[in-house]
Amino acid sequence: xxxYLGFAFIVLVLGACAKSIIEDSNESDFVIKAGTVxxxxxxxxxxxxxxxxxxxxxxxxxxxxxPSVKKTGEIDQESLNQLKASLxxxxxxxxxxxxxxxxxxxxDDWITIKNGVESHTIRFSRNDPKLQPIKAFVxxxxxxxxxxxxxx
Numbered sequence: 018x019x020x021y022l023g024f025a026f027i028v029l030v031l032g033a034c035a036k037s038i039i040e041d042s043n044e045s046d047f048v049i050k051a052g053t054v055x056x057x058x059x060x061x062x063x064x065x066x067x068x069x070x071x072x073x074x075x076x077x078x079x080x081x082x083x084p085s086v087k088k089t090g091e092i093d094q095e096s097l098n099q100l101k102a103s104l105x106x107x108x109x110x111x112x113x114x115x116x117x118x119x120x121x122x123x124x125d126d127w128i129t130i131k132n133g134v135e136s137h138t139i140r141f142s143r144n145d146p147k148l149q150p151i152k153a154f155v156x157x158x159x160x161x162x163x164x165x166x167x168x169x
Contacts, residue, residue, distance in 0.1 A: 047101075048131040051158050056122030064162040066092060066100075073165035088165055096161070103157045106132055108150040114139040128158065 052063035058079035065072045075086040109130060117140075119125045129138040141148060148155055 046131075046133050048129075049100075049158070050129040051127065051162060053124055053126050054119050055124040056119050060124065062086075062162070062166065064158075064165060066097070069094070069097065071165070073162070075166065086166070088168065092161075100154070100157050100161065103154040104130070105151060105154070106130065106135075109139070109154070110135070110137045112137075112139050112147060112151070114141045114145065114147055116140050116142050116145070118142055126159075128155070 047068075049066040050063060052061070054061050058077065060075070060077065062073065062075040069091050071090050071092040073086065073088045074084040076083075077085045109128075116125050124143075125140050126143055127138065127140040129136065
């Protein structure tokens with residue numbers, strides 16, 4: 018009997034710890050990551066939007082450990098709402114795109130969207146006609162990324 022009580026106590030303690038870890042998690046239900054990767058180390062950047070937080074990093078000249086540009090901030094609610102409004106997540110999930118222009122020293126853009134438990138990634142060429150269903154979203158996201166890329 019004592020053995021069972023000890024085991025039950027351990028299970029309760031571990032369960033309480035696991036629950037607090039899950040509750041303390043600040044992971045957003047909606048995360049957008051987008052970037053560009055180019056051959057010859059010409060460009061390798063990522064823009065991440067997680068809740069109202071935004072982060073831009075750019076690695077140049079094959080330096081993949083220390084970004085040459087790193088900017089963080091808050092995205093204003095209006096810009097975030099406009100970006101979300103331009104996204105048709107159902108259409109985004111339908112896209113099956115995995116280009117490899119970087120394989121021949123070109124550039125690939127990529128977008129990953131996490132929406133709750135769903136996640137989808139595409140890698141594409143900028144002018145690919147398959148992007149038509151989400152073109153407004155891609156253009157809005159590219160504009161936002163460019164803003165952070167060029168801002169001081």
